[in-house]
Amino acid sequence: MPSKAGTTRLVIVESPAKAKTISGYLGPGYVVEASFGHVRDLPRNAADVPAKYKGEPWARLGVDVDNGFHALYVVSADRKQQISKLVKLAKEVDEIFLATDEDREGEAIAWHLVETLKPKVPVKRMVFHEITKPAIQAAVANPREIDRDLVDAQEARRILDRLYGYEVSPVLWKKVMPKLSAGRVQSVATRIVVERERQRMAFRTAEYWDILATLAVVDAGEGPRSFNATLVALNGDRIATGKDFEPTTGRVKAGAGVVHLDSGGARGLAARLEGRPFTVTRVEEKPYRRRPYAPFITSTLQQEAARKLRFSSQQTMRTAQRLYENGYITYMRTDSVNLSETAIAAARRQIVELYGERSVPPEPRRYTGKVKNAQEAHEAIRPAGDNFRTPGDVARELSAEEFKLYELIWRRTIASQMTDAVGSSVSVRIRAVSSAREEADFGATGKTITDPGFLRAYVESSDDENAEAEDAERRLPNLVKDQPLTADELAAQGHHTQPPSRYTEASLVKALEELGIGRPSTYASIMQTIQDRGYVTKRGQAMIPTFLAFAVIGLLERHYPRLIDYDFTASMENELDEIAGGDHAAVDFLTAFYFGGANGAGDQDIARSGGLKKLVTENINEIDARSVNSIPLFTDDEGREVVVRVGRYGPYLQRAVPGEQQAPAAEGEEGGGQGDRAPIPEGLAPDELTPEKVHELFLGGGGERKLGDDPATGEPILLKSGRFGPYVSSGERKSSLLRSQSPDSLTFDEALKLLSLPRLVGLAPDGAEVLANNGRYGPYVKRGDEFRSLDSEEKMFTVTLDEALALLAAPKARQRRAAAPPLREMGVDPLTEKPLVIKDGRFGPYVTDGETNASLRRGQTPEALSIEEASEMLAEKRAKGPAPKKTAAKKAPAKKATAAKKTAAATKSTAARKTTTAKATTARKTPAKKAAPKKATTSTD
Numbered sequence: 013m014p015s016k017a018g019t020t021r022l023v024i025v026e027s028p029a030k031a032k033t034i035s036g037y038l039g040p041g042y043v044v045e046a047s048f049g050h051v052r053d054l055p056r057n058a059a060d061v062p063a064k065y066k067g068e069p070w071a072r073l074g075v076d077v078d079n080g081f082h083a084l085y086v087v088s089a090d091r092k093q094q095i096s097k098l099v100k101l102a103k104e105v106d107e108i109f110l111a112t113d114e115d116r117e118g119e120a121i122a123w124h125l126v127e128t129l130k131p132k133v134p135v136k137r138m139v140f141h142e143i144t145k146p147a148i149q150a151a152v153a154n155p156r157e158i159d160r161d162l163v164d165a166q167e168a169r170r171i172l173d174r175l176y177g178y179e180v181s182p183v184l185w186k187k188v189m190p191k192l193s194a195g196r197v198q199s200v201a202t203r204i205v206v207e208r209e210r211q212r213m214a215f216r217t218a219e220y221w222d223i224l225a226t227l228a229v230v231d232a233g234e235g236p237r238s239f240n241a242t243l244v245a246l247n248g249d250r251i252a253t254g255k256d257f258e259p260t261t262g263r264v265k266a267g268a269g270v271v272h273l274d275s276g277g278a279r280g281l282a283a284r285l286e287g288r289p290f291t292v293t294r295v296e297e298k299p300y301r302r303r304p305y306a307p308f309i310t311s312t313l314q315q316e317a318a319r320k321l322r323f324s325s326q327q328t329m330r331t332a333q334r335l336y337e338n339g340y341i342t343y344m345r346t347d348s349v350n351l352s353e354t355a356i357a358a359a360r361r362q363i364v365e366l367y368g369e370r371s372v373p374p375e376p377r378r379y380t381g382k383v384k385n386a387q388e389a390h391e392a393i394r395p396a397g398d399n400f401r402t403p404g405d406v407a408r409e410l411s412a413e414e415f416k417l418y419e420l421i422w423r424r425t426i427a428s429q430m431t432d433a434v435g436s437s438v439s440v441r442i443r444a445v446s447s448a449r450e451e452a453d454f455g456a457t458g459k460t461i462t463d464p465g466f467l468r469a470y471v472e473s474s475d476d477e478n479a480e481a482e483d484a485e486r487r488l489p490n491l492v493k494d495q496p497l498t499a500d501e502l503a504a505q506g507h508h509t510q511p512p513s514r515y516t517e518a519s520l521v522k523a524l525e526e527l528g529i530g531r532p533s534t535y536a537s538i539m540q541t542i543q544d545r546g547y548v549t550k551r552g553q554a555m556i557p558t559f560l561a562f563a564v565i566g567l568l569e570r571h572y573p574r575l576i577d578y579d580f581t582a583s584m585e586n587e588l589d590e591i592a593g594g595d596h597a598a599v600d601f602l603t604a605f606y607f608g609g610a611n612g613a614g615d616q617d618i619a620r621s622g623g624l625k626k627l628v629t630e631n632i633n634e635i636d637a638r639s640v641n642s643i644p645l646f647t648d649d650e651g652r653e654v655v656v657r658v659g660r661y662g663p664y665l666q667r668a669v670p671g672e673q674q675a676p677a678a679e680g681e682e683g684g685g686q687g688d689r690a691p692i693p694e695g696l697a698p699d700e701l702t703p704e705k706v707h708e709l710f711l712g713g714g715g716e717r718k719l720g721d722d723p724a725t726g727e728p729i730l731l732k733s734g735r736f737g738p739y740v741s742s743g744e745r746k747s748s749l750l751r752s753q754s755p756d757s758l759t760f761d762e763a764l765k766l767l768s769l770p771r772l773v774g775l776a777p778d779g780a781e782v783l784a785n786n787g788r789y790g791p792y793v794k795r796g797d798e799f800r801s802l803d804s805e806e807k808m809f810t811v812t813l814d815e816a817l818a819l820l821a822a823p824k825a826r827q828r829r830a831a832a833p834p835l836r837e838m839g840v841d842p843l844t845e846k847p848l849v850i851k852d853g854r855f856g857p858y859v860t861d862g863e864t865n866a867s868l869r870r871g872q873t874p875e876a877l878s879i880e881e882a883s884e885m886l887a888e889k890r891a892k893g894p895a896p897k898k899t900a901a902k903k904a905p906a907k908k909a910t911a912a913k914k915t916a917a918a919t920k921s922t923a924a925r926k927t928t929t930a931k932a933t934t935a936r937k938t939p940a941k942k943a944a945p946k947k948a949t950t951s952t953d
Contacts (some may be wrong), residue, residue, distance in 0.1 A: 022105040023138075024098065024125060026112055028843060028887045029880045030143065030337040034111065037145040038152070045101060047112070048094055048888050051124050052085040054174055060086050073178050075171050077625075081602045083171055087128060090888070095128060102131045109155060114139040114390065115345055116592060117533055120166035123158050142342040142396040165592035168601060172196065172584065175606055179628045180568075180575065187637045188563050188658065193545055197530050199568060200581045201538050202547045204523055205515055206557045206565045212699035213645075215511035216262035220252050221278035225454050226501040227290055227442065229489045238500060239488050241442055241454035246271045246281070248451070254509045262509070278504035284446035290454070290497040294441040300459060302433040302482060304466040306349040306379040307392035308424050310532030311525045313344070316424070318518035318553065319473035321416050325517045325536040331417045332393070334880045339396055340406065340414075341421055345532040346390035349379040351428070355391065358400050359429040366402075366426075367468055373431050394425040411878060427470035433483070435461035440491055444499070458488035475519045511699070514554040528582035549695075556697045559643060559656050559663035567640040571631055575624075645701055654706055656692065665690040665701075665709060720760040722767070729763050731755055740766050750786065750805045765809060770794075774813035782816050784808040795820050835874045841883045848882050850874045864889050 023044045025031045035044035054074035055061045061071045065084060068076070076082040087095055102108060108131050112118035119137075126135055136155035140147040173196050180194035223243040243251050252270040257263065264272050273281070308316070313332065317323040323331070332344035351359070356376045363372050379392075395401060395418070403419040410418060442454040461467070467483040515523065517539045524530045530538055542548045547561035568576045584605075590596040608623030622630075643656040645665075652667040666689050690709040692701070717731040722742050729742045738755040739748045740763040747766040749755065770785035776795055783794045784802070791802040793816040800819040802808060834849040835857055841848050846861040850868070857874050858867045859882040866885040868877065 019107065020105040021107045021109055022098075022101050023109045023111050026118070026121065027337060028884050029334070032842065033143050033337060033339055034148055037143075037148040043101060043105065045098060046094075046887075047098065047121065047125060048091060050088070050121060051091050051095060051128055052087045054083060054170065055086050062086065073174060075174060077175075077606055080599050081171055081606075083167065085124070085127075094888075098125075099129055102129050102133070105133060107133055108135045109138045109152065110135065110158070111138045111140075111151070113345070114141060114343060115533060116162045116166040116169075119159055119162040120170075123160075123163045126158065141390055143337060143339045144397050146398070147396075161594040162592050164598045165588050168591055168598035169588055171598075171602060172588075172605065175602075175624060176575070179624055180572065183628055183632055183635070184564055184567065186632070187567060187635050187640055189560065189660065192560075192564060194564070194568070194575075195541070196575075196581060196584065197524075197534060197538055198541045198545070198547075199565070199576050200529055200578065201520065201524060202542050202557065202561050203565050203568070203576050204520065205542070205548055205555050206561050208512060208515055209557050209562075209698050211259070212511040212514070213701075214260045215699075216258075216260060217511075218254075218257040218262035218264075218509045219274070219506060220254070220257070220509075221273040221275055221504055221506045222251050222253075223278055223282050223285075223452075223454075224503045224505050225285075225290070225442075225499050226503075227454075227456075227497045228500050229491070229495070229497060236487055236489050239456055239458075241440070241456040243278075243281075243452060244441075244455040245453040246273075246450060254507065257509050259509070259511070275504065275506060278506075281446060281450065281452065282502040282504045284448050284450065285444050285452060285499065285502055288444045288446060288499075290442050290444045290499055292440060292491050292493055292495040292497065293443045293453075294439075295491050295493055296439045298437050298439075300433075300435040300437045300461070302465075302467075304377065304427050304430055304432070305424065305470070305472050306381075307351055307394055307428045308421055309347050309349060309381070309392055310345050311347070311521050311535060313393055313421070314521050314535060315518035316420060316473060317417060318516060319475065320420060322553070323413075323417070325521060325539040327413075328417065329536040330878070330881065331413050334878055335410075335414055335418055335421075336396075337880070340401075340410070340418055341396055342391050342394050344393050346393060347381060347532050348390045349381045349392045350390075351379075351394060351425075352391055354398050355394055355425075356429060358398055359394075359426055362400050362402070363426060363430055363469075367430070371430050371465065371468070373429075377429055379428070392425075393421055395422050400425070413878070423470040427466040430466035430469060431463070433461060433465040433467045434463045435459065435485075438488055438491075440488065442497060456488060458486045459484075460487060461485055475513070475516065514556060516553040516555060518553075520555060527578050528585055529578065531585070551695075551697070559658050559692070559698060562643045562656075562698065563641050563658040566643070567635065570640070571635055572627065575627075643698075645706065646703060648703065648707075654703075656698075656701070662694075663692050665692060665706060667706075667710070719758070719763050722764070729760065729767065731758060731763065742767055748786070752805060769808065771808060773811060773816050776817060776820075782813060782820070784811055784816070793819055800824075836877075838877075838879050838882055840879075841886065842879065843883050843887055848879065848886075850877065850882075859885060861886055 019041055021042050023031075023034065023038065023042055024047055025034060025044065026047055026049050028046045028048075031044045031046045035042070038044065055071075058066070058072070061074070061084070065071045070076045070078065071084070074084045076084070108129075110122035110125055112121040112125075122137055135158075137158050138151040138155045140151040176196045177194060180199075181192060184192040184194055225241050225243070226238055227241055228238040245251060249269060249271045252264060252268070252272040256265055256268045256270050256272075258265055264270065306312075310329075314323075314325045314328050317328040318325070321328075329344065332341065335341045336344050360372050360376065400422065403415065403422055406418060407415055436459075438458045438460075440456045440458075442456070444452050444454070446452060461483065464483060471481055471483045513519075520539065521535045524535065524538070542561075543550065546558060547564065548555050548557055550556070565576070574580050587596060587601050591598050591601060604623070606623050606625055608626065641658040643658070645654045645656060647653050648667065654665060654667045656663050657666050668688070688710060690706075692709070696705075719729045719731055719740070721728055725743060727743045729740060731738065731740055738758075739746055740758075741747075745767050747769050749758065749766070753762065770783040773782040773784050773793065776782055780795050784807070785792060785794065786805065786808060789801070791805050791808045792799050793802060793811060794800075795816075798820050800816075800822070802811060802819075834851050836850040838848040838850065838859070840846070841861055844861060846863075848859060848861050850857055850859050853865075853867075856867060858865050859877065860866075864886050866882075866889040868874070869885075
């Protein structure tokens, strides 16, 4: 769409990739430029605060809480050059169009651009939900004003999160560990993961048995002859299944009224049923119908991409962002399941082309969202355009990652407008009477799909990997009441109850969505934040909380329960929605939350307690740091309490009899007190600290163990565990175990050898000591400041003086490293047409075009980085310009020492060396009496 004659318009978008796509759809007279995302924000630290505000009491918050919660915004250092460019362009055009994303965050970025650029020309807001030529031209033709209600809601959210984080996080620094963070949503997400792990830790497994019968029809006719049936009742009482057991005790629930079979009972019953007749007692057939799934919203896209493609939430959103910016899909941050009339028509046309007219229902399907507080009236996520491109149409244009996600979105969209899957389901009950006159009832179910409908295009996955797929059929023979059957096999089978599954990113997003916590634009960042903060680690897809998370959540639960209450956090989202709708004032909401009071919005429990500010300042002295950093596990067979302590160097186990003096809570594994300690191996999940595992850790070098007495000194030789692993000590001597040694099998003689390190090999011709020892990089020999590596640990105890001197006389092995090959060759930069490669640098992997380098950000991997992301990173780096060169400060010339001072210093140094050598020689000649001389230590506690 060409601009009016003589009129120049500046269109500002968020990313260079988006700018390139949109510029191709606009005619002459349009300049399209990127803001590179957010242009300004609250100060990140004291250095960001402008000088004139540094003395203000509210400067640390970046929010003037006493004057209407006025926010102090600063332009990010890495955006200043781009802002200067935009300011210059704004002076050269006749009109400005702000084309940032159509959600609250995009609206806020548009407002920040106006506030920062202060343009003198008309400014309009253009919005679109897909980047196609018709959509962009329609957006230009129908601009609107900036929606201040949406801006206020986003600003209130930002201020709310700043107040929460900056007031609560310091409590964690003082009581748990420095540099921790709390967040309005991240802390709740962490709590959900911790609560699930607590359930797993409290879980006690139970064993139960049943019988699997392979039954056969004598004259089957058409269809299968045999099928499986499971024992479901005995003498009218239901057979116990997993749901009948208490998860914390492993016992059958009171009043369950079930028969709990053990191994012997199941095997005995199976034997008594051998050769007995089986008869069909009931056949129930019902029609089966399954409606299609709604089109994708942000959360369901993340869930299905995790299940089907094994994508993380961040990976899904990065890939979807590229698909959106290049015009393949509609906007990917949405909680609406609606499809436009144009999209519905496109889907129905394509279904007829691909699957036939019978696959399209008479009327278009409409969906209603189930998400609490669904906000922006976007469309669902779907292929862009008025005519959907099939995966085959775009296969050559997309990367493998992009293609997989596009195909997922396309299939889900098409399926949402197809006919129901229909068929029939049948439930059968069979009875046999044992030789002991026991009535045993067996059950079987079947499902037949006569018309798969939408299942031709799409089948949703489940978080339960063992769950049966929806398009799976279970065909049974044609059975009727009183029909006789024979048992080909009767097999007793045992089962164990299972603890609740850990959350995956997909199921955690689903849980947050169901609770009404978070928003489409925040789910991926929440998943990443709780991992970056060290609160959650991943094992495969499973999210495992760390003991640090246990300590943080324990503190918040005991002292600030409302701040991580699910309903409270959801109510905050409700009130932000009201601000976005113009139904409430942001200042009233923030005032009630921060200062308290009955007026205005905000959680009333928080308000009545005096608000967040009073809550965190008045209660801090009541928090016992030792208590919150101690996670009780159990009491062992000897009456000792076993707890996990969260210390400065990580979590560790401690056990002691109640009432005994305990060692200091965090630092120094050799501190005083009576409790045994054992390190917790990295990667061990909290629910894996069973009594058996804890016992193993203490026996395996975690607890102090006496190996014997040193024959030379009479002092005990102890095996201990410290910050850097297991070690032996005797008196003041310590030595770490070798890599080849295990604390479980360490012998007394091996411990003595370790304590002989560093070993005096002999004296060099110049009288210098030659020592053998073990260090951070392995075994070595040393003379003065000269070191040479040994080729084995055993050599430390056997190397001769001649061998050591020969090693020390040889030059150090130096090998000039050849230039390492790139980690990945990416192709041609779409902006500069230069070849891009990813290399491994001193500070990690980086992408380069030969002139500009950009380090990969946290969470990015060389394999997953797309060429669009790489291009954008380099464009952003070029926009910043070259880093300023640091000028080294000139040192003042040192004063020249006088000849007399030099001579005196040299004489003193020589005398000192002679005295030291004489003492060392005397010490070597004197036989050991009661105490051995002190020896240098290797890596220890």
